[in-house]
Amino acid sequence: MIIKDAKFITSVADRKGILLSNKPIIAICGKSNVGKSSIINMLANKKGLARTSVTPGRTRLINYFDFGEFILADLPGYGFAKVSDSEKKKWAKLMEEFFATENALNHVIMLVDIRHEPTRDDLSMINYLHSYALPFTVVATKADKIGKTRIYGRVQEIGNYLAIGGQSVIATSSETGYGKDKLLQKLQSVIEVFNSDFFAPDEEDLVEETE
Ligand SMILES: Nc1nc2c(ncn2[C@@H]2O[C@H](COP(=O)(O)OP(=O)(O)O)[C@@H](O)[C@H]2O)c(=O)[nH]1
Numbered sequence: 001m002i003i004k005d006a007k008f009i010t011s012v013a014d015r016k017g018i019l020l021s022n023k024p025i026i027a028i029c030g031k032s033n034v035g036k037s038s039i040i041n042m043l044a045n046k047k048g049l050a051r052t053s054v055t056p057g058r059t060r061l062i063n064y065f066d067f068g069e070f071i072l073a074d075l076p077g078y079g080f081a082k083v084s085d086s087e088k089k090k091w092a093k094l095m096e097e098f099f100a101t102e103n104a105l106n107h108v109i110m111l112v113d114i115r116h117e118p119t120r121d122d123l124s125m126i127n128y129l130h131s132y133a134l135p136f137t138v139v140a141t142k143a144d145k146i147g148k149t150r151i152y153g154r155v156q157e158i159g160n161y162l163a164i165g166g167q168s169v170i171a172t173s174s175e176t177g178y179g180k181d182k183l184l185q186k187l188q189s190v191i192e193v194f195n196s197d198f199f200a201p202d203e204e205d206l207v208e209e210t211e
């Protein structure tokens with residue numbers, strides 16, 4: 001898949017703004033600073049598309065991007081210690097609404113740092129995805145930070161730790177482009193399943209219900 005001219009669509013702060021689309025929606029989640037914005041920029045071949053930040057935890061919004069064949073939803077990061085309880089509650093509410101909205105997403109890319117053990121928040125997120133029966137792929141980011149020979153081992157360890165197996169984990173580096181093709185292949189297969197019509201929503205289901 002060749003991605004050209006990915007575009008920012010909109011930022012969404014509450015349930016009302018959650019997008020529905022006739023394209024597959026792929027969400028990116030993970031703790032603050034894990035590399036969500038960087039991986040979006042890498043996939044888009046555009047440095048400034050999603051802002052990357054050294055002061056993590058500031059974005060409490062779902063940022064949507066049009067990638068041509070699919071919509072990418074950049075979910076607000078979690079696990080940032082300096083965030084207040086009320087901010088955490090807002091985050092949880094928005095996530096719950098997002099995951100519970102039918103046709104709001106088709107696949108989740110969950111990012112973990114290749115150097116570290118997945119956190120308690122990561123495990124909660126995985127449980128969450130399981131409980132909503134959402135298909136997901138785990139990406140181990142910042143692979144350039146460890147030696148090449150250690151990548152395979154870390155991928156296996158993370159896969160075992162999350163009880164999904166190493167073959168379900170893709171190592172990437174947004175610095176070097178490592179793993180980009182493998183991730184694009186995975187996204188391609190998600191898109192193909194969606195376009196095979198089996199999971200595509202009916203047109204009438206895309207009209208938002210009014211309460
Ligand atoms: N070395 C390296 N640094 C990365 C990589 N991905 C992200 N970073 C750095 O990690 C920090 C947080 O990245 P960002 O994409 O903003 O994370 P986000 O909070 O999940 O969106 C930034 O300083 C990035 O430059 C990577 O693959 N390799």
Ligand SMILES: [Mg+2]
Nearest residue numbers: 036037051052
């Ligand atoms: Mg970000």
